[in-house]
Amino acid sequence: MDPVRNPFSPGAGTPPPMLVGREEILMQGDILFRRILAGRSEKSMMLTGLRGVGKTVLLGVLERQAKELGFMTIFHEAGEDSRVGVFLAQGLRKILLTLDSAASMKKRARKALLALRNFVGTLRVNVGEFGISAEPLLGYADSGNLEADLTELLVLVGEAAQEQRKAVAIFIDEIQYFEKEEFGALIMAFHRIQQRNLPMVLVGAGLPILPALAGELKSYAERLFAFPNVGTLTREDAVKALVVPIQKESAEITVEAAEVIYEKTSGYPYFIQEWGSRVWIMTPNGEKISSDIVEQATESVIVRLDESFFRVRYDRLTSGEKVFLRYMAEIYQGVPIKMEEMVKIAGKKSGTLSQVKRLLEKKGVIYAPRYGVFDFTVPLFDAFMRRVMPKLPENRKF
Numbered sequence: 001m002d003p004v005r006n007p008f009s010p011g012a013g014t015p016p017p018m019l020v021g022r023e024e025i026l027m028q029g030d031i032l033f034r035r036i037l038a039g040r041s042e043k044s045m046m047l048t049g050l051r052g053v054g055k056t057v058l059l060g061v062l063e064r065q066a067k068e069l070g071f072m073t074i075f076h077e078a079g080e081d082s083r084v085g086v087f088l089a090q091g092l093r094k095i096l097l098t099l100d101s102a103a104s105m106k107k108r109a110r111k112a113l114l115a116l117r118n119f120v121g122t123l124r125v126n127v128g129e130f131g132i133s134a135e136p137l138l139g140y141a142d143s144g145n146l147e148a149d150l151t152e153l154l155v156l157v158g159e160a161a162q163e164q165r166k167a168v169a170i171f172i173d174e175i176q177y178f179e180k181e182e183f184g185a186l187i188m189a190f191h192r193i194q195q196r197n198l199p200m201v202l203v204g205a206g207l208p209i210l211p212a213l214a215g216e217l218k219s220y221a222e223r224l225f226a227f228p229n230v231g232t233l234t235r236e237d238a239v240k241a242l243v244v245p246i247q248k249e250s251a252e253i254t255v256e257a258a259e260v261i262y263e264k265t266s267g268y269p270y271f272i273q274e275w276g277s278r279v280w281i282m283t284p285n286g287e288k289i290s291s292d293i294v295e296q297a298t299e300s301v302i303v304r305l306d307e308s309f310f311r312v313r314y315d316r317l318t319s320g321e322k323v324f325l326r327y328m329a330e331i332y333q334g335v336p337i338k339m340e341e342m343v344k345i346a347g348k349k350s351g352t353l354s355q356v357k358r359l360l361e362k363k364g365v366i367y368a369p370r371y372g373v374f375d376f377t378v379p380l381f382d383a384f385m386r387r388v389m390p391k392l393p394e395n396r397k398f
């Protein structure tokens with residue numbers, strides 16, 4: 001059918017034609033934002049989930065929700081060398097300048113701006129001119145200790161916002177990429193914000209290691225954040241995510257065809273978009289999308305996935321890491337793996353294997369859902385490993 005009217009949108013952070021199955025999280029977000037606006041305390045939120053489940057999309061929708069309710073927002077996608085201080089300094093500067101001018105030099109906004117200028121001094125990076133000239137405000141956010149300075153700065157920003165009956169929401173995607181010290185400082189700062197009941201909220205998203213990571217850094221993290229899980233879609237939601245967008249384009253798909261796609265994708269949102277997009281293209285104009293077409297499309301969808309979604313992860317691996325993942329795929333049964341099982345099949349000491357495992361965790365390819373076990377962060381990666389390396393490598397160089 002007409003590729004221009006193809007409703008599906010496989011991609012990273014690309015909004016789907018229909019966002020299904022996330023009503024509860026959006027409701028939770030709405031309650032959080034409204035409570036903060038009403039001056040009540042509420043746990044901040046960290047969305048967690050595997051690759052391609054829709055965390056970025058959801059974070060975008062939550063940001064829109066917050067904006068509509070009147071929040072001033074900052075959105076940041078963390079990368080492997082992101083620094084909390086740098087992006088916050090840039091985002092907060094804008095917010096403080098708005099607060100400062102909106103209220104004809106309200107004292108607190110001015111004070112926070114000066115503290116921000118001090119804070120930037122401790123980062124030793126250039127984040128642009130501040131656009132204010134005033135006597136330095138010594139002793140605020142300038143100690144060089146990130147935890148202390150960030151906390152002080154964010155409290156001042158919170159007070160400035162409170163004074164003008166405004167609220168600030170900070171959104172951070174891929175939050176697990178921050179160095180431990182940086183993430184710890186952020187958690188600490190929000191702990192203080194929550195204790196002080198200031199109108200500020202943090203909404204993060206990242207891999208399912210987040211609760212464990214945050215808890216390890218600050219034991220109170222689990223009381224500070226809610227960690228809603230963004231998971232696979234139910235059969236019913238997956239069918240809806242396919243049927244409704246197609247109907248909106250005045251085309252048709254049979255329920256069986258949609259169910260076959262659900263089976264093949266296990267309900268993973270990204271895969272649903274890929275299959276949807278492909279079957280749309282392969283169906284002749286005016287015909288109903290049938291399960292036959294889904295079967296025909298499957299081979300080419302898998303080739304496409306192998307060349308893009310899976311490949312970008314695979315190409316960043318060393319040969320030892322690839323071998324490790326291939327062995328992992330060999331014993332994988334859809335549930336987390338224990339190190340003893342790897343030792344048994346790979347015939348190597350657990351020390352050697354643990355080293356590779358740590359590197360793979362750092363790259364975000366595997367993660368530990370619980371102590372003592374590990375799993376793939378990318379859905380269906382085990383099948384990909386078996387396709388790309390059909391035979392178990394004899395050479396067990398990890």
Ligand SMILES: Nc1ncnc2c1ncn2[C@@H]1O[C@H](COP(=O)(O)OP(=O)(O)OP(=O)(O)O)[C@@H](O)[C@H]1O
Pocket residue numbers: 009010011012013014015016017018019020021022049050051052053054055056057058241269270271272273
């Ligand atoms: N609820 C949903 N229903 C249908 N499709 C969805 C849904 N949520 C996301 N998608 C689609 O899934 C794909 C992946 O979404 P997104 O990039 O937000 O995932 P992610 O969890 O951030 O992935 P990653 O961990 O790789 O960053 C996009 O193509 C998006 O359109």
Ligand SMILES: [Mg+2]
Pocket residue numbers: 012013055056057173
């Ligand atoms: Mg994402």
